[in-house]
Amino acid sequence: MFVSLNWLKQYVDLQGLTPEDLAEKITKTGIEVEGVEPFGEPIENLVVGYVKECNQHPNADKLNVCQVDVGDEVLQIVCGAPNVAQGQKVAVAKPGAVLPGNFQIKKAKLRGEESSGMICSLQELGIDEKYVPAEFAEGIFVFDGDPEVGANASSLLNLDDIIIELGLTPNRSDALSMLGVAYEVAAILDTPIHFPNEDVQITEEKAEDVVSVTVKDGNLNPYYGAMVVKNIEVGPAPLWMRNRLISAGIRPINNVVDITNYVLLEYGQPLHAFDYDRFGSNEVVVRRATEGETIKTLDGEERTLSSNHLVITNGQEPVAIAGVMGGADSEVHEGTTTVLLEAAYFDPQAVRSAAKEHGLRSEASVRFEKGVDPDRVQRAGLRAAQLLSDYAGGEVLDGVVAYDELSYEEKTVTFTTSRMNHVLGTDMDDAHIQDILRKLQFSYEQEGETFTVSIPTRRGDISLVEDMVEEIGRMYGYDNIPFTMPQGAGNAGGLTAYQALRRKVRRYLEGAGLSETLTYSLTTEERANLLVSPDVQGENVRPVHLAMPMSEEHSHLRLSALPEMLASASYNVARKQKDVAFYEVGSIYVTKEAVLTKQPDEKERLAGVLTGSWLTHPWQQEKKNVDFYVVKGILDGLFDYLDIEEQISYQQGQVDGMHPGRTALVKLNGETIGHVGQLHPKLQKGYDLKEAYAFDVDLEKVFKAISSEETYTPIPRYPSISRDIALVVDENVAAGDLRKTILETGAPLVKNCLVFDVYQGEHLEAGKKSLAFSLLYLDPTRTLKDEEVEETHHAILDKVKEQYSAELRA
Amino acid sequence: MKERLVELKTEALEKVAQAEDAKALQDVKVQYLGKKGPITEVLRGMGKLPKEERPVIGQMANDVREEISTAIDEKQTKMEEAALEKQLQEETIDVTLPGRPAQTGGPHLLTSLIEEIEDLFIGMGFEIAEGPEVEADYYNFEALNLPKGHPARDMQDSFYITEEILMRTHTSPVQARTMEQHKGKGPVKVICPGKVYRRDTDDATHSHQFTQIEGLLVDKHVRMSDLKGVLNAFAKQMFGEEREIRLRPSFFPFTEPSVEMDISCKMCGGEGCSVCKGTGWIEILGAGMVHPNVLEMAGYDPNEYTGFAFGMGPERIAMLKYGIDDIRHFYTNDVRFLNQFHKA
Incomplete structure (x- = not known):
């Protein structure tokens, strides 16, 4: 709503108030003033002139020489407008006037005739073409009525007006009128309103x-x-x-x-x-x-x-x-x-x-x-x-x-002074409330501290006690409400166990070198169906789609954060930021319904995307690119940090969009909860990436696996014994399986089993590989005897021979 | 024998002084202090001495032995130190060469900010509540005093999935859900951060996805002055002790009275500048007293309970705080952007 101050002055006395002061008061009391702008540029030496004579210019067909009475003198002005005529009252810029665009009016000779000023068009006075009446569009402006010759034309044309722009919230439609604004301003300034004339002949x-x-x-x-x-x-x-x-x-x-x-x-x-x-x-x-x-x-x-x-x-x-x-x-x-x-x-x-x-x-x-x-x-x-x-x-x-059949009835709202003070946190007395109601021009009845207020029909936004709390509060002034802290039973406050864990996961990954991204949940249909983890994938599982998307780009809800994260990685690589290590914690939205009858299942996932080099330290000749084991190691570290590493295993797996030979399913107690691996080369190419790796796991399931019991394990007082073995097996035997068998067979004495070498090559038969393990034997209650270790060691060798045809490497 | 001992002493000390390496020193040690050495010999020959001289000579022999031994030890220490000195010299490296880089990552700026705000309110006894991003129309609108056909629904054009299900347009539905879970009993004191979605075309100041943090306190004696107190504490901790706040009347369907909170402009200290558009104030968040209809729908008696709620946009706060000029930066994930906010 644009409010002309010149107009507003017809209803409310604004004397002694700058537009800025008024704007500030209006903003603080109830309606945000979004701008205070001059309507035009007031122009000095712009007056009403009377065209006494208008004659054809002796030397120019399209010009007229006019004698214009401007009150204290008669000026000769050469005018080129087609519509200038004798008897008009026009806007004359006298010499010394400066028109918008810093156009200075000076005495001049035009084709030999003296010209002392300019008869102006509205456009020349800075008025937007769209507001110029058609009849004056191609020429000078002509006053109607009978303005006094020599009068200030600038103010007649309202060029001195100030426009206040009100940003009206939906409830304040009462201020969509000058009278409504007048009520508001009159209440703020505590002045009367002069109403317009409605008397009709x-x-x-x-x-x-x-x-x-x-x-x-x-x-x-x-x-x-x-x-x-x-x-x-x-x-x-x-x-x-x-x-x-x-x-x-x-x-x-x-x-x-x-x-x-x-x-x-x-x-x-x-x-x-x-x-x-x-x-x-x-x-x-x-x-x-x-x-x-x-x-x-x-x-x-x-x-x-x-x-x-x-x-x-x-x-x-x-x-x-x-x-x-x-x-x-x-x-x-x-x-x-x-x-x-x-x-x-x-x-x-x-x-x-x-x-x-x-x-x-x-x-x-x-x-x-x-x-x-x-x-x-x-x-x-x-x-x-x-x-x-x-x-x-x-x-x-x-x-x-x-x-x-219209209802003209005024609603009433009843409240007490103490309720008002209770909600606002103030200590107003009855008189204060009476005074505010008077300024708002609301009539009321009072009984003790109980007010029954009749709400004028112009204020359709007020019907509840709370609405009156707002009226009284804003007129009282929010600045005058004190600062207090909530009373009542204090909660301890804090994060839930889940939220605290989520923060720990973030900090771990950041410490491990990953940067958090925030990608859009809404993506293309194609991306929404891409790289869906096997634990999410299922019969009829499909991405949720918007009823009326604004664009195909953001039309479907993701089933994995990976496609958008890969797009972010690609964006960076294209800008010479070739080393990317991203993680994101965020929801996916799973449903089996083609048309939703209930909300989709929102699952919080942890996803990661890595590409480029992992470590570059050139002068000591260290350079390591991201590979499968870097990424797996990050997950391993996380599971270890969360103390669930013993429940986790990896299994070679196939995931659409992932490299068929370099992808593992992440399993928690045998259940698939995600995957980790290299992107399929075709997809890498599609994203303009070189080798890129990704993981995507179900965070909620990970957190559920964490035992809330934290116990202390005493530090062993007895020495451990370390034994290494190198086993030759078929190349398709999985190291993880072998390790698992060693640990199971070696229990309880074998506490750890570490792969320290993998060899395949000329010193071995084709199709075979050697895996070397370092085994740690420990009994926390006593010193181990050599024979015991020997016995277990043999049992292990027998077992792996039986199960995997593993031979000790010569 | 005395003369012999003095002679031995002089001789030995001279050799110690002359010894140039560990071996020479060891030789001196063996030669003079060994079992077959001359001092031992002197001691052995003491049997021939008169009884009264024996202790004197014995004492003297021991002193000489002691003296030589000390000299050898001192010399040895000196030599070891010199050797170490030499070794250390040789081990000197160029400490100005770059170190092996440690991996560093970090949180997204919005996450940092959200966690910071969460922690501020946790300090004031708030808990963190979360809810679904795909929300029922009921919780997103109706339970918040926005019945179907309400004109204020125009304010936030939404991404609908079906007529009853949509992408939440604010995190306020979490407030409605949390109140409902408390079954009409107070206090409820939560902060609700999360992603929200609006039907906007992405440009420098609009994003179809952004984040919001809302706060809610419902109890038996919650006053608007409490809202002022809590927001003031928040603003001072978040933006600096010297910041002032002010509340301006505004409108939200779910609060009455509704206000907007401004903080005094940091750039000009309230004088008015281009950042605050000359007003001296910067709009930070919307707030208000929970609308009685909202309380009632969640099962609270508005005569018994009152509450306040507030909501803010972390993107806006980050843009103000760091002078970021384009909201799309938050979602482009340019590492040159992300890395800037990984510093402590």
Whole structure:
């Protein structure tokens, strides 16, 4: 909402207040001021001039030499505008004036003729072309009425106005009118309001004799008032009115339309003026449209209606979509002489859906959508009639022909002073509240400390005690509310075990060298189906898709963070950031339903993407690229950190999009909870990446495996014994299996078994490999004897021979 | 014999002084202090001496032995030190060569910020509550006093999946869920961080996905002054002791009264500058007293319970705090961006 201060001053005294001070007060009390801007550039030495003479320039066809009376002198001005003529009152920039764009007006000779100033067009004065009336579009501006010669043209053209832009929250539609703003400002400044004139001169002829009103759906249209104004002369509206419309961003059209718009801005009540003679009948019938009914609206569009649209008809066919737009056939035009003036209350929802469906949001529909003030509907009609009488030569017929089922009842809200103080944390007394209610112009009854407040109909946003808490609170001033800390039982506060673990996982991974990413949950359909972990994959599992995505890019919910993380990796590699080590903790959204009947299962996952070099330390000749074992090692470390490493195993596995030979399923007590491996070379290529590795595991399952019991294991007091063995096996025997067998067979004495060498090559038979393990024997209760170790060692060798045909390497 | 001992002493000390390496020194030691050495010999020959002279000579022999031994030890220590000195000299490296890089990663800026804010409120007794990102219309809107057809639903155009299920547009549904879980009993004191989604085209100031942190306190005597107190404590810890806050009236369907909180501009100290658009204040978050309809729908008696709620955007706070000019940076994951916020 744009508020012209020059206009606002008509209702409220703003003396002694700078626009900035006013803006600050409005912002702090209730409505955010989003801008304080001068409307134009006030211009010095810009005056009203009277063109006494206008003669053709002796040496130039397109120029005129004018004698212009500017009050204290007569200036000779050469003017090139085609519309300049003797007898006009015009805006004259005298020598010394500076027009927008730093255009300095000086005395000059034009083709030999003296020129002392310039007769200006509105554009030259800085007024936006769209607000310039058509008749002046190609030439100078000519004042209407009879402004005093020599008067300050700058202020007549409103160039000295300041516009305050209000950012209205949806509840404050009461401030969508100058009167509403006046109420707000008057309350803040504690000053009276000067209301506009609604007294209309009427004729003896009665409106009810020339028009009837029938409303078929009183729910959607509880009030419809029609007035008739005859003998209208359509022409331009007075300059001051046009200026005010322009200051609010509305283009002046003609006096009739401008007056309805002016009242809309002043009262917040949209009105519509029909050409009575072209209305098609003398009966107004308001009803729901029939399915498929059509109307040609003011903008020339043919629109098809449906039964949830409310229309104004002439008894036969629609002449307007209620509250949204009038029809072209009954539009007020130059030859209009009788106007049928509509002031109505239309159901907000009906107007909203019609405006939305036809893409016709307007100053009018916005106000109806928010609900207009019942009290002002009829008054706005009267005000418009008064203006039509004053500025369009109209004669107003007696009476308002109305259908009226509208409720004008004021709601009441009852509260006590102590409740007010209890919620706000203040210690106001009754008198303080009385004073605020007086400023707000709310009437009330008081009994002890209990207030029963009648809420004016203009404030449709207030119906609860809490709404009054806000009114009283904001007028009391939020700055004046003290700072206190909550009383009552204090909680300890803190993280849940899960949240604390999640933070530990993050810190571990960061310590391990990974950077956290945040990628989008919404991705393309293709990516949503890519790299889905085998533990997520299942019959009918599919990504959730949006009903109406804004783009294909963000249309489906992810089933893994990996595709978007890989895109981030690719982005970096393309920018010469070739070493990437990312992790992300975030949800995936799993469902088996093609059409959701319930929310998808949101599972928190830990995903990682690594590519490029892992360690570069050139001068000591160390360089290590990321490989499978780097990435697996990070996971191993994590599981060890979480003390669940004994429940974890890896198994060669196949995952779509992953390298078939370099991918492992991550298993927790035998159940697959994710995967780790190298990306399939085809996918690597698709992402423009070289070797890239990824992991994706179910974090919730990992956390569930963690035992909450933490016990202390005494430090062994007896020495351990270390034994190494090198075993030759078939190359497809998995080291993990072999190790597991060694540990199982060696229990309880063998406490650890570490792979320290893997060999395959010329010193071994083809198809064979050697795996060397270092075994740690320990009995925490005593010193081990050699024979015992020997015995277990042999048992292990026998077992691996039996199970894997493993031979001791010679 | 005395003369012999003095002679031996002089001779031995001279040799100690002359010894150039460990071996020479060892030789001196063996020669003079060994079992077959001359001092032992002197001691052995003491039997021939008159009884009264024996202790004198014995004492003297022991002193000489002691003296030589000390000299040898001292010399040895000296030589070892010299050897060590030499070794250390040889072991000297160029300490200005670069070290072997340790792996460093770090959290995303938004995670750091969210954890920082969580911790601030944990310190004030809040717990952390989380909820689903794909949310039921009921929790996202209806339970928050936004019935179907409510005009305020326009404020946040949403990504619907079905008519009843959508991507949550704020983290407020977690508040509704948490209150419901408490079954009408207080206190409820939670912070709800998480991802939210809006139907926006991504540009420098809009993102279809972003994060939010909401806070909620419901109890029997929660006052608006408590909201001011808690937000003030938060603002001072988060943005600095010298920051002031102010509350401005605003509107949210789920709170009444509703406010927006500004903090005094750090750049100009409240004088007005380009960062605060000349107002001296920067908008940080929205807040208010929980709307009675919201309390009621979650099973609380609004006559008995009151509460406050607030919500803020970590992206906005990060952008203000670090002068980041484009919200898309948070989701592009450019390592040159990410790494900047891994410092302590």
